[in-house]
Amino acid sequence: MAAPLGGIDIGGTKILVCRGDAEGHVQWTDSFATDPEASPGELLAEASQRLLDGGTIAALGVTCPGPFFRRTQTFEKPPNMPRWHGFELGSWLSSHVPGIPFSAKNDANALAIAEHRWGAGRSVSTLVFFTMSTGMGAGLVLDGRPYEGARGFAGEIGHLRLSDEGPIGFGKRGSVEGFLSGPGLAQLAAEEVRIARQRGESTELFEVASLDAKALCAAAQRGDRVARRATDRAGARLGQLMAILVDVLEPELFVLGTIGRAYPELFIEPAMQVVHREALALSTTDLRIEPSALDDHAAQSALVLAALASEARDR
Known part of the structure; x- marks a missing residue:
């Protein structure tokens, strides 16, 4: 039996390790908290040990926050993981997991590739994937090929x-990440709560001790009008961003990850309304916005990079 593929997903709150195959089937996962006091090398040593304790792997894929050169x-300078600035991931992998082919990319690019190969983007040649998580980034697949730009910073x-x-x-105030990341949505929620208090409106958000994106979206999903105002604002800003990208790239598909995947009904309709109002009509005829279809996006994004590394070795 062929050795499985291995993956490591480096995140701001946790690091996930996984095993699977070249068809995107996840066979095993493990994870541990990202200790902010630990060095990148220490965290990667823990991840690689957990991964390799289960036996050899055929290739390794590593996903990480951007920007990644x-x-x-x-x-x-990854904004949510400052200790990782300047860390040479490729050199570390070459030294500490020798003999194993590897591929490393930022998580948005890896997710776009995985979505194109195994998820919602299998039937299209051009797509944009939005992370919509702790940060807000985009991964691009153009004419069937991942596009990362001259240095790898495309999609930031x-x-x-x-x-x-x-x-x-x-x-930056008023930025894409400000409106559409998890922390940004929490800021929108706090603003709408202040407005509601001033107007004498009622909302279940008054009772939420920790007002985060999940609490906001859950309340909006239940029909809370104040919460829905915040998510509608975010959805409109998402549409503004999409309209710009439609006119520049003309994608067939936008894919929403994490928050957008969990609550697509809150974001797709307000976004599409703005897209149809702002973008070139000829470019929106067949445009779709869909939630991610990946079952385990963190693991599958790492495994698709391992599959690419394995394929490159065999060529």
Whole structure:
């Protein structure tokens, strides 16, 4: 029997390790908290030990937050993981897991590839994947091929400013990450709660001790009008972003990850309304917005990179 593929997903709150096959079937996973006091090398040593304790692997895929410099395989000031800035991931993997072919990419790019190969994007040639998690990034597949730009920074949309006002993300007020990441949605929720108190409105959000994106979206899903105002604002900003990308890239499909995957009904309709109002009509005729179809997005995004590394070795 052929050795399985292995994957490591580096996240701001946890690190996941997995085994699976080249068809995207996840066979085993494990995870542990990302200790903010631990060095990148210490965390990767723990991850690789857990992964390899189960036996040999045929190839390794590693996903990580961006920005990630493709040429040097180096982290470049990831906003939510400052200790990783300048860490040479490729060099570390070459030294500590020798003899195992590997591929490392930022998580948004890896997710776009996995979605194109195994998920909602199997029938299209051009798609944009939005992470919609702790941060907000995009992965691009153009004409059937992943597109990362000259240095690997294509898709770093979080810092784009959509408005002079609004929540802060990527260190910038009114940015894409401010409106559409988990922390950004929490800021929108807090703003709508303040407005509701001033107006004398009622909302279940008054009773929420920790007002985060999950609490906001759950309340909006239950029909809370104040919560829905916040998610409608986010959905409209998502549509504004999509309209720009439609006019630049003309994708066939936008795929929503994490928050968008969990609550698609809150974001797709308001986004599509803005897209149809703002984008070139000829480019939106067959445009679709869908939630991710990946069963285990973190594991599958790492496994698809391992599959690419295995295929490159066999060529």
